[in-house]
Structure formats: structure tokens, C-alpha cells
Amino acid sequence: MIVKKIQNLFLILITIFAASCSSGTNKNGGSKSHLPVARGEANAILCVMDTSQWNGPIGDALRDIFSEYVPGLPQDEAYFKLRNINPLKMNNILKTGKSMIFVSTMDNQGAQSRAMQNYFTTSSLEKILQDTSLYRLPQKNQFARGQEILHLFGQTGDQLIAHLKRDKEVLRNYFLNIENERIAKGLFKVREKQIEKTLRDAHGFDVQVPYGYDLAKNQRDFIWVRLLDPEYEKNIFVHYRPYNSRDPFDDVLAFREEITSSYMRDIQKPDIFMTLQTENMNIREVNFKGKYAKEVRGLWKLSDISGGGPFVSYVFVDESQKRMYYLEGYVYAPSKDKREFMQEIEVILNTFRSGEELK
Structure with missing residues (x-):
């Protein structure tokens, strides 16, 4: 009706x-x-x-x-x-x-x-x-x-x-x-098709990757793609693991800290890692690609306070794969407005597909 x-x-x-x-x-x-x-x-x-x-x-x-x-x-x-x-x-x-x-x-x-x-x-x-x-x-x-x-x-x-x-x-x-x-x-007129193929074949999910992005890290359960420019960076990373607990939904910030402290460390100085700025956090429940998710919008920083900026992330479960995913996009753009950069990041994140969506 x-x-x-x-x-x-x-x-x-x-x-x-x-x-x-x-x-x-x-x-x-x-x-x-x-x-x-x-x-x-x-x-x-x-x-x-x-x-x-x-x-x-x-x-x-x-x-x-x-x-x-x-x-x-x-x-x-x-x-x-x-x-x-x-x-x-x-x-x-x-x-x-x-x-x-x-x-x-x-x-x-x-x-x-x-x-x-x-x-x-x-x-x-x-x-x-x-x-x-x-x-x-x-x-x-x-x-x-x-x-x-x-x-x-x-x-x-x-x-x-x-x-x-x-x-x-x-x-x-x-x-x-x-x-x-x-x-x-x-954004997607020209794409990095080889990176997209790697994500699908090795990890079982799709993300459309615009031209100019590089595969910065490719591990068993973690991938990181980024676009480096002399004046800014745009970054996307994905972590996944078997779904056997709701704990990450209960404390998504602790879940993020666990991921970034493990995977997002400086190669030259491994004691420096990505962490959170405590102010200006916005957490809410959303529908992400038809799935229940927790969305976080907030600010990141490096542990030595040498850099920082905004990020947006999603935690959700793909039931068909029995996986929990953590998707994040973040920007480093000192002295620049961040609105349009983050808007572009969100557009990329929303191309994510996994499990039965790939059939």
C-alpha cells in the first residue's frame, strides 16, 4: 500500500x-x-x-x-x-x-x-x-x-x-x-584493473580503484591502496577476519586501534603507527550495501603526532563468506579543505562488493 x-x-x-x-x-x-x-x-x-x-x-x-x-x-x-x-x-x-x-x-x-x-x-x-x-x-x-x-x-x-x-x-x-x-x-573513467583483479582473486571482494592508486600493502587479510601526490594522500584499506564474535560492533574504536596498530606502522620507524584523535568522533548504525554496519567518522593521527586528518570507516559482516570486514578511507592533506577529498573516498568505498554480490 x-x-x-x-x-x-x-x-x-x-x-x-x-x-x-x-x-x-x-x-x-x-x-x-x-x-x-x-x-x-x-x-x-x-x-x-x-x-x-x-x-x-x-x-x-x-x-x-x-x-x-x-x-x-x-x-x-x-x-x-x-x-x-x-x-x-x-x-x-x-x-x-x-x-x-x-x-x-x-x-x-x-x-x-x-x-x-x-x-x-x-x-x-x-x-x-x-x-x-x-x-x-x-x-x-x-x-x-x-x-x-x-x-x-x-x-x-x-x-x-x-x-x-x-x-x-x-x-x-x-x-x-x-x-x-x-x-x-x-573518478572511474580510467581504473586500475590489475589491482582490482588482485583484490578479487586473492581476497574475494571488489573495490573500484581509480587511476593513479597503488597497492601499498597486500597481506593475507589486509590490503591498502593509496594515491600519493606532493600535496596530499588518499588512502583506502580493508581488513577482514572470520566472523565469530560481535565484540567489534560493541567497541568499533578499539577494533580500529587493534587493526591500525598491527598493520599501519611506519616501515622505516615501526614504533610509529596510526591511532585516533579522541575528539570529534561520530559513530552511528547504518545500512551499508544492504548490510547492518557501524559507521565511524572522525580524525586519525600518527602516534608521534607528525600527521593526521579525517577518516570514515564501516564494520559489517558478509554472511555468505562468514567474514567480518573493516573498510576505511582516510586523507592526509595539510592546509587544504578536506570535504571533497573525503567525498571521493566515500564514493570509492561504496563500490565495495563481496560474497554473493560478486556472482
């Missing part, structure tokens, strides 16, 4: 915008293939909405969703960079933004809000006024190729705010998934 209701809701929403948003042509009747290419920096969203609403409670609700700081980073970095666009000042350049949000409510009748309502057909406005459950609709390639737009609307500002607060994670994940897909498209 729930699935059917969701399907019906999207059918209604698609019908609402069909008159003004044909998937095959632009508003002038031309093919979408002739549209300009969408442009914009990574993790940036243009918010087209009345500036008075942007500076009020609706804008606050949007910032609470999209400008929240990413957990586990050494400095404050937001999920997204938001920029308000006055709808009266929209031009052809701004319309080519990669990611855009169009926000309007029927109870605001200022000049900017009236301009926003021009994006709706008469029948769509009637639907919005009749059904308070309708408040969002995604669109692709409306003004540019590769563009993602999310329309957010409501009868009143308070009504829209209630929807935004209720679906905070859903709305943020919508654009997070879009950004991750964009990253993956460029």
Missing part, C-alpha cells in the same frame, strides 16, 4: 508539471540535446526564491538542511554552498546551474514570489492549493544538460517549513546522491 501511494503521488506530480516541463523538448520546442551544458562548482546549490523568504524562517530551514557541517572533519565545512538568486534577476547564465532549488509558497504575493509562480501552470497551482501533501518535485535538464532541479512549494510558509524539517535527511541525501554520481562518473 505504501509503495502504491508513493507511485500515485509521483504520477500526480509529473502530471502537474507536464504542461510546462516536457522531458523531450525545451520551452521553445527545441530538443533537450541542444541545451547548454550545466555549469557550477561541486556541492553548490542555487536557491531561486523570494529574498525575504530566504532571509526568514524558510531560508533558515534550508540552511539547516544543506549548510550543516559535515561530521568528522578537522575544520567546519558545510555539506553544500547555498546562494540565493532573486527570481527577478534570473538570466540565461544562472539558469545553467548544475544544482538548483526553486522555492515558492502561495501565501506570499510579493513581486518575487509572483515571478516564482510563473514556473507553474494554472492546473498545477490548483493542485497545490487542493493537496497539502504535495511539496516537492525533482526535474532534470530543464534549462541545461546535466542539470538537477528540485521544486519545493506549499500553500503557506509554515506548511512548507514543516515538510522541510520532517524530511531533512531525505532532501539532503537527494543532492548528496547527485553529487556522488557526478564524482563517480569522472
